[in-house]
Amino acid sequence: MSDLKLAYWPGCVSRGFTPELHGSMAQVAERLGIELVTLDRANCCGAGVIAEHNTELADTLNARTFALAQSTGLAMMNICSTCQGAQSECQQRLDADSAYRAHINEALAEEGLEYAKDKPGFENKNFLWVLVEDYGLDQLKAKVTRPVAGLRVGPFYGCYIIRPRHRIGYEDHPERDLYLERVIETLGGEVVEYDGARKCCGFPVITMNRETSLRQAGTHIGDALDAGADCLVTPCPLCHLNLDMQQPEAEKITGRELGLAVLHLPQLVGLALGFEPADLGMGKHIASTEWVEARLAGGVPV
């Protein structure tokens, strides 16, 4: 039994357009023995968009989330690359300057909150990082009851969890940009190498330059298909929106038939832990996951 207990920030999208992510995370955490204390009062990370408007506002909003997490005495976990990136960016500014931090904390005082720099035990990590660094791949492997053997999985990280290099913590964890491959292998899957694994899904400009956005999504999906992928897996629900929900639109832009399942990271873990696709909300996806299910059931020749 794991003794991991974490303050949990599910983000907005996992409770909005990708409810299957939130649902599968809850089930997977329970089966892994990770106790999650949901930060239900916490607010949106701003996704870099609020910072575009006013960096102080973005910093204060995230300082509030950190402070809520710190008040539990636990480390914090998110399940979204974009949350990870936007929050780390704010945290860097908050940690860089004590006068600035004091100014930001003024705005939190009324709620009885304070963000403290370097508070022992406090960290903000994506589920992917928690899985590899804190839970451990050995322990994960031990929990696997139904290896996703034969499943050819293309990793798709999402920009914010691997860039910019100076903010990702590579000094202490130099292999953070290889974790998805590690997890796929641990779960029994086969890693598919393709061009798009560390590229941008295009989501941030979907409302501003639809063509650029969908061409990115469509190109990466096409590359993964060409490399023989059965599905993609991503730790970012925003990537999921562009790769899965917009996939039919990406087909139109790229003029190519696609049809590649895109799994949330907890879903892939959940499959290996023995959950059924339906338990994990895979039926809610736009790009059909039938192929994945058939592959796992041994119905498709490898």
Next chain:
Amino acid sequence: MPDYTLKVRRYQPESGEGAYWQEFKVDLDPDLSVLDGLLQVRDREDGSLVVRCSCRAAICGSCGMKINGRSTLGCKTQIAEAHEQANRRNGGTEPIVVEPMANMPVIKDLVTDMESTHWTKIRRVTPWLLPEGDPPEREYVVPPESMIDITQSMACIQCGACVSSCLSLEVDPEFIGPAALAKAYRFVGDPRDAEARGRLYDLAQDPHGIYDCTHCFSCVDACPKDVAPMDQIMRLRRIAGDDHDIDDVNNGRRHESAFTKIIEKKGTLDESLLLQESYAQGVKGKLIPTPGAIKGLVGSLPTAVRGLRTGKMRSLAKLIPGVHEKLPGDAQEHVQRIYTHAEEHREELNLYISGEEELEPEPDEAETPTPEAAIEPEPDEEGGR
């Protein structure tokens, strides 16, 4: 000296052949650079291997290239580091992969055509100062921080690494791109320039301008001089939308202000409301939606309907803008107070100017001489040599 293998993407246009890979062994101290390795090949083995290079010290910007898939400078990448990087996944025998920069045509070997890609875009942003009227008799008096701030963009050496790494350019060759937009910030952020608004309007309205950046940080990682082009693009957006109130046809500003307002009202993101507000603030508010906005809204409908069909959006309610719940209890009020506080100050902490505290503890001796104080009076012209 250790041996390293360089696997170089070569192209010799006069041979009539296409591009091909060639491996070279070099023996080099580990702290020398990939460029040093290429120069060793050129000097000892094959003088026809071409690579632009000059200073070898990351200041002239000639040797932009891709090393193990990353856009960078050849002179700035230590060969031992590159070797380690090439072998992170597959053990110790993989060669260091060297390619010409991406997003530009290749002329020969590692030499690319930067004129048609990079420099054309630089000229696109009117890359010179446009002050108002005649210059003052002495210097322009400006805040010292403003000069440090734009010196970050001025530090750009036009090497093209960011252009090569840009994921928007990869799908939209017309994107003005990270280098040119960072250059644009250098003028927008310069208090001596009188045309900031005109520049911003131009770059906001262009479909390949500031709102065509996908915020992927590739350029930030690629830049060898810490220019952080994407950060400058985000600041252009902030200044265009919020300081100059430029309502662009690309819905960039609307998207940003809709997002910001929704969080103020709801605390977390209501995606349906975001779609509606980004594309067509006029539906509920007083603005009249632009034709582009209506087109965008209509364009997003099939996606929404598909989501409804699979049950992705759990209920019809999810699709109705505004149904999304607020934060529990008094949490939403506290979020709103944060808005009041932050919108009043709008402090922009610029780490390029201020540095990071924990990296900057002052040395123990408080009595370090200031530059001026370090000057001694001129000694008399006597005494020994």
Next chain:
Amino acid sequence: MPRHDVLVIGAGLAGQRAALAAAEEGVSVGIVSKVHPVRSHSNAAQGGINAALQEGDSWESHAFDTVKGSDYLGDQDAIEIMCREAPEEILHLEHLGVTFHRNDEGRLGTRAFGGASQARTYYVADITGQAIMHVLYEQLMKHSELISRYEEYFTTGLVLDDDGNCAGAVMRNVSDGTMELFEAENVILATGGNGQVWQPTTNALICTGDGIAMAYRVGAPLMDMEMIQYHPTTLAKKGFLITEGARGEGALLLNAKGERFMETYAPNKMELASRDVVSRAEQTEINEGRGFPDGTVALDITVVPRKRIHEALREIVLVGRDFAGVDITREPIRIKPGNHYAMGGVKTDVNGATSIPGLYAAGEAACVSVHGGNRLGANSLLDTLIFGRRAGQHSATRAKQIEAGRPSSAALADEERRIAELIGRDRGKGRRASEVRKELGEAMDQHVAVFRDAEGIKTALETVKRLQEESRSAYIDDLGAVFNQDVLGAIELGFMLDCAECSCVAALHRTESRGAQYRTDFPERNDEEWLKHIDLTRDSDGPEISYSPVTITQWQPMERTY
């Protein structure tokens, strides 16, 4: 065939400034560069640019510091012009958009530099050269209807008309190998220095003395060629520069015992004595066993407040981190004197004119001479801008007054033949051109460096002569036309060997110690015999020596201490 009233060769600071100044006079201007202009080596000037602009300073004080720094070999009329015109030039640059450092009042602020009696160095962090050059390039783009840019065009030689006037140059378009004759009423050489003659050097790979050698080959005299500056703070292995600005901000020089050795050599100015003095002090410490085993001493920047390093020495933080693996904010960095700057070059008057009508030179390629035996830090950017502008203006005025002759098209055919011969050489017979270059650099750094004597210089000269011979049969690999860097390298090698020969001959001839020329066999300065310039003019078998007087206006030579 391109034809211009003024053709500028080289597009660093001197070249770009010259082109802009000439264009302002309304003449047709072309600017040619073998690399893209922003790759030019003016980029590497880190620390700043001198001008007596603030209250309490005077151009006379700046001029005196320069004269003294030159060890009285600088021509004082030229120095006066440079120092008088400096403030206006700084303001001009500021108005064009250079992001100079400001003081708390938002006005131009200064830092201290070596050999200067006042803090009069204006700067942009430690990327001053880059910042100025990119701003000038902005202006070149702005004025593209007045100034034609030929980027990545390599000049192979100058062309005179029948009357001996300079009338153009032969170019090789690097990207496709085509050769062209460029006609011009005036040619300004702004091709920079020749640091690549020495290995290691702070200079870029492109600094091969092209203009100096091309002028010499058509009969223009060279001057002060023995005066080669070794910069006190360069990285041991690669020769990269650590700005004097570091010492200007308060950094200390320490030997292996941790002693601040400059107390012995320059008790007043300490680390901020002039460069020749500091380099000799370091080399003495190293030679006498008080350096580190790798032949270095230490530069301790940790004494500079971290905030100030972050603001003013960013580039050095990167250089330390990327090229020496040292965090300069936390530990001292190992440095030694390294080849840095040629005080000498093509002899010109104060307008940049050489002895050949229509041929001008400016910047490091030229010798006006404002630097004499030793250049002060932060005077080189100033030199390029002041004399670049003057050459641009003067040549434009000349263009309006004279009717140019036509260069003979035979020149083009000659150059084409020369290159065809080079490419067609038998690869089995001679040495690789790159080997010859390497041997040259090592010999020069060994014998014509901080300390010199007759025996060493003779050894170097003999080596140079042998290498000149070998270079005539040296072969290359690339036989193509497109972007053939190999053939350009072989042509550059020829330029470098000419420069090397001249430096050896002049260094051997000057039997005294002055500025950067320190002869262990003649350790004293000898004003009686040697207060004069050595001029070298090409003869059939090498440089012919003559002299020109040093111009003295108001500062009589005195003994020099710091």
